[in-house]
Amino acid sequence: MSSRLPWGILGTGNIAKAFAKGLASSKTGRLVAVASRSKEKADQFGAEFGVKRCHGSYEALLADKDVQAVYIATPHPMHAEWAIKAAEAGKHILCEKPIGINHAEAMAIVEAARRNDVFLMEAFMYRCHPQIRKLVELLRAKAIGEVRLIRASFGFNAGFNPESRLFKNALGGGGILDVGCYTTSLARLVAGVAQGKDFAEPIDVRGMGHRCETGVDGWAIGELRFPGDLVAQIATAIQLTMDNQVRIFGTDGSLVIPDPWIPNRDGGSSKIILQAKGKTDEVVVEAGAPLYALEADTVAAHIDKRQAASPAMTWDDTLGNMRTLDRWREAVGVVYDSEKFETCSAWIQTRPLAPRKDRTMKYGRLEGVTMPVSRLVMGVDNITTMPHIFVMFDDFVERGGNTFDTAYVYGAACEKALGQWVKKRGVRDQVVILDKGAHTPYCTPEDMTRQFTESLERLQMDYVDIYMMHRDNPEVPAGEFVDVLNEHVKAGRIRAFGGSNWTAERTDAANAYAKQKGLKGFAAVSNNFSLARLVEPPWGGCIASSDAKSRAGHTKTQMPLMAWSSQARGFFAGRADPKDRSDKELVRCWYSDDNFQRLERAQQMAKKRGVLLIQIALAYVLCQPFPTYALIGPRSLSEMRTSFGALDIDLGPEDLAWLNLER
Numbered sequence: 315m316s317s318r319l320p321w322g323i324l325g326t327g328n329i330a331k332a333f334a335k336g337l338a339s340s341k342t343g344r345l346v347a348v349a350s351r352s353k354e355k356a357d358q359f360g361a362e363f364g365v366k367r368c369h370g371s372y373e374a375l376l377a378d379k380d381v382q383a384v385y386i387a388t389p390h391p392m393h394a395e396w397a398i399k400a401a402e403a404g405k406h407i408l409c410e411k412p413i414g415i416n417h418a419e420a421m422a423i424v425e426a427a428r429r430n431d432v433f434l435m436e437a438f439m440y441r442c443h444p445q446i447r448k449l450v451e452l453l454r455a456k457a458i459g460e461v462r463l464i465r466a467s468f469g470f471n472a473g474f475n476p477e478s479r480l481f482k483n484a485l486g487g488g489g490i491l492d493v494g495c496y497t498t499s500l501a502r503l504v505a506g507v508a509q510g511k512d513f514a515e516p517i518d519v520r521g522m523g524h525r526c527e528t529g530v531d532g533w534a535i536g537e538l539r540f541p542g543d544l545v546a547q548i549a550t551a552i553q554l555t556m557d558n559q560v561r562i563f564g565t566d567g568s569l570v571i572p573d574p575w576i577p578n579r580d581g582g583s584s585k586i587i588l589q590a591k592g593k594t595d596e597v598v599v600e601a602g603a604p605l606y607a608l609e610a611d612t613v614a615a616h617i618d619k620r621q622a623a624s625p626a627m628t629w630d631d632t633l634g635n636m637r638t639l640d641r642w643r644e645a646v647g648v649v650y651d652s653e654k655f656e657t658c659s660a661w662i663q664t665r666p667l668a669p670r671k672d673r674t675m676k677y678g679r680l681e682g683v684t685m686p687v688s689r690l691v692m693g694v695d696n697i698t699t700m701p702h703i704f705v706m707f708d709d710f711v712e713r714g715g716n717t718f719d720t721a722y723v724y725g726a727a728c729e730k731a732l733g734q735w736v737k738k739r740g741v742r743d744q745v746v747i748l749d750k751g752a753h754t755p756y757c758t759p760e761d762m763t764r765q766f767t768e769s770l771e772r773l774q775m776d777y778v779d780i781y782m783m784h785r786d787n788p789e790v791p792a793g794e795f796v797d798v799l800n801e802h803v804k805a806g807r808i809r810a811f812g813g814s815n816w817t818a819e820r821t822d823a824a825n826a827y828a829k830q831k832g833l834k835g836f837a838a839v840s841n842n843f844s845l846a847r848l849v850e851p852p853w854g855g856c857i858a859s860s861d862a863k864s865r866a867g868h869t870k871t872q873m874p875l876m877a878w879s880s881q882a883r884g885f886f887a888g889r890a891d892p893k894d895r896s897d898k899e900l901v902r903c904w905y906s907d908d909n910f911q912r913l914e915r916a917q918q919m920a921k922k923r924g925v926l927l928i929q930i931a932l933a934y935v936l937c938q939p940f941p942t943y944a945l946i947g948p949r950s951l952s953e954m955r956t957s958f959g960a961l962d963i964d965l966g967p968e969d970l971a972w973l974n975l976e977r
C-alpha cells in the first residue's frame with residue numbers, strides 16, 4: 315500500500331469528489347490529504363473519502379511532506395497560481411483543464427514545472443481512456459482513408475446563474491474554456507494523427523457565439539483549418555444541451571464516437587462506430603477501470619519522465635491547445651476582466667517580483683543611469699496582451715533582467731502596456747526604461763520634445779532612464795539635438811541619452827559639441843549589431859554597426875552599443891535555409907552567401923559546445939571587446955530561456971574572428 319503514489323487534492327468541489335472516488339479504484343495511487351480554503355470543508359471532504367490529513371489552506375497541503383502528487387481542482391483562474399506554487403514545493407501536478415485561462419498562464423505553469431523538475435499534466439481524462447488509443451490506431455491504419463473533416467461538440471444547459479463558476483467572469487466562466495477545450499484538443503489530436511504527428515496546430519481559427527451579460531460565452535461555434543485543408547467544426551455551450559459526439563469524415567468512410575468526453579466514469583465499455591467499405595462496425599473498447607482511476611494511473615506511469623510528460627497530454631499539446639482557445643475566444647469576443655488593460659490583475663504571482671537565486675544575468679553601467687543595466691534588454695514591441703506582458707516581463711525580471719526597450723512609434727498600446735505593468739508591479743525604481751522618439755519624418759528637436767512628452771504620459775512615468783533619438787536627421791546640426799536633450803536631463807526627465815541609427819561621425823559630432831559646451835553627450839548608441847550582416851535594412855533609415863570599421867571605432871572609444879535585431883530576426887533560430895525563401899523579410903534582410911557561412915560556423919560551434927545555435931549568435935554580440943547590450947524580443951518563455959543561455963557562453967577573440975569569417 316505504501317508504495318502507492320500519495321496524492322493530495324486541492325479544492326473540494328464537484329470534480330475533486332469525482333477524482334477522489336476514481337482514485338480509490340486506481341492501481342497506483344492513494345489519497346492522503348485534501349485542502350480547502352476552509353478547514354470545515356476539508357474535514358467534511360475527509361470524512362466522506364476517508365482522508366485523515368485535512369488542511370484548512372492550500373499552502374498547508376503544499377507543505378505536507380507526505381504528499382507527492384497534487385491534483386488541482388479549483389476554478390480555472392486559480393490553476394496557474396497553485397500549479398506554480400505546487401511546482402515550487404516540489405510536488406508533481408495533475409492540473410484540471412483548462413490548465414490556465416490563456417496561453418500566457420499555460421507557459422508560466424509549464425516553465426515552473428520544468429524549472430522545478432516536476433511532472434505536470436493537464437487533466438484531460440478522456441485522453442487517458444483506451445478509446446482514444448483505439449481512435450488513433452484506427453486513423454493511423456487509414457480505416458476511413460484520409461481524414462478531411464472533424465465535427466465535435468460538448469455542451470450542456472446550466473440555465474443562467476451569474477454567481478456560479480460557469481457564468482462568473484472572475485472565475486473564467488463560459489463554454490469555450492469549460493468544455494470547448496475538449497473539442498479543440500480532440501480536433502488538434504485527430505488533425506495531427508492524420509499528418510503522422512502527435513497533434514497539429516490550426517492555421518486558421520474562426521468563431522462566433524453568444525455572450526452572456528457577464529461577458530462569458532453561453533454558446534459558441536468554431537471553425538478550424540489545419541494544414542492540408544483538413545477542417546474542423548466545433549461547438550460548445552453552457553446554456554444548450556448538445557449531442558456531445560465526435561464525427562470524423564475521411565475519403566473512405568467516417569466514424570462516430572458517441573461518448574467521447576466522459577466515457578465509463580465508473581468503468582465498463584464504450585464504442586466507436588465505424589462506417590467504411592459499405593458496412594458499419596462497432597469497435598468496443600473496455601475501459602479496464604473507472605475514468606478518473608485511469609487518469610491517476612497515467613500520471614503514475616509517467617511521473618519519472620518529468621518533462622517528457624505523459625503522451626496522453628504533453629506540454630506542447632497543452633500550450634497549443636491554450637493558444638487555439640485564445641484564438642477562439644478572440645473570435646467570439648470573450649476577454650476576461652482580468653485580461654483587460656484597465657482591469658488587469660497582478661498576473662498569477664501575488665508575491666513581489668525579485669530575481670531568482672539561480673539568475674545568470676550580467677550587467678553594465680551607462681553614464682548617468684543610476685541602476686546597473688542588464689546586458690539583455692527586453693524589447694516591448696512583440697508583446698500582445700496584458701497576460702502575455704505580465705508573464706514575459708515577470709520572467710525577465712526574475713531571471714535578473716531589468717532593462718526594457720520601447721519607442722513612440724511602437725504605438726500608444728505598447729508604451730501604455732509597459733507603463734501599466736511597471737505600475738501594477740510597483741517596480742519603477744527597479745527597472746531601466748529605454749525609450750525612443752523623433753523617428754523620421756518627425757526628427758527635429760521640437761518634434762522630439764512633443765513625442766517624448768506624450769511618451770511619458772503613455773508610460774505613466776515622470777522620467778525615463780535612457781532616451782534615444784530613434785533616427786537621425788543630418789539636416790539638423792547634431793548640437794541642436796544635444797541642447798534639447800540636455801534640457802530634459804536638467805529637468806529630471808531623462809537620466810542618459812543617445813542615438814539609435816546614428817553614424818559614428820554624427821555621434822562624434824554630437825559629443826564634440828557637448829564637450830565644447832560643457833554639456834552631457836551620448837551615453838550609448840543603438841544600431842543593429844549581430845553575427846549576420848544586414849544585407850538590406852528592415853526599415854528605412856536603419857544603420858548597422860557590424861562591420862570592421864564600426865567595431866574598431868567602438869573598441870577604441872568604448873562607446874556602449876545597444877544592439878537591435880541582435881539575433882538577426884530569426885536567422886539563427888532555425889528559420890534560415892537557402893532553399894526556403896518563404897519568409898520574405900528574412901530573405902531580403904539577411905540572406906547572403908557570407909551570412910550562410912556564418913550560420914554554418916555557428917552551427918558547428920554550437921554542436922561542439924553542446925549549446926544552441928541561437929545562443930552562439932547572441933554570445934557573439936555579448937562577447938565583443940566593447941560594452942554591448944543585446945536587445946531581444948522573445949515571444950514565449952521558452953525563447954526567453956534559450957536567449958538567457960547565451961550569457962553563460964564565453965567567446966574569445968579567436969572565436970569571434972572565426973565566426974565572423976575573419977579566420
Ligand SMILES: NC(=O)c1ccc[n+]([C@@H]2O[C@H](COP(=O)([O-])OP(=O)(O)OC[C@H]3O[C@@H](n4cnc5c(N)ncnc54)[C@H](OP(=O)(O)O)[C@@H]3O)[C@@H](O)[C@H]2O)c1
Pocket residue numbers: 324325326327328329330349350351352355356387388389390392410411412437438439479485491492
Ligand atoms: N475533468 C473533468 O471531468 C472536469 C469536470 C468538471 C470540472 N472540471 C474542472 O475542474 C475545475 C473545478 O471545477 P468544479 O466543477 O469542480 O468547480 P466547483 O464545484 O465550483 O469547485 C471548485 C472548488 O475550487 C475551490 N475554490 C478555490 N477558489 C475558489 C473561488 N474563488 N471560488 C470558488 N471556488 C474556489 C473551492 O474549494 P474550497 O472551497 O474547498 O477551497 C471549490 O469547491 C475547473 O477548472 C473545471 O474546468 C473538470
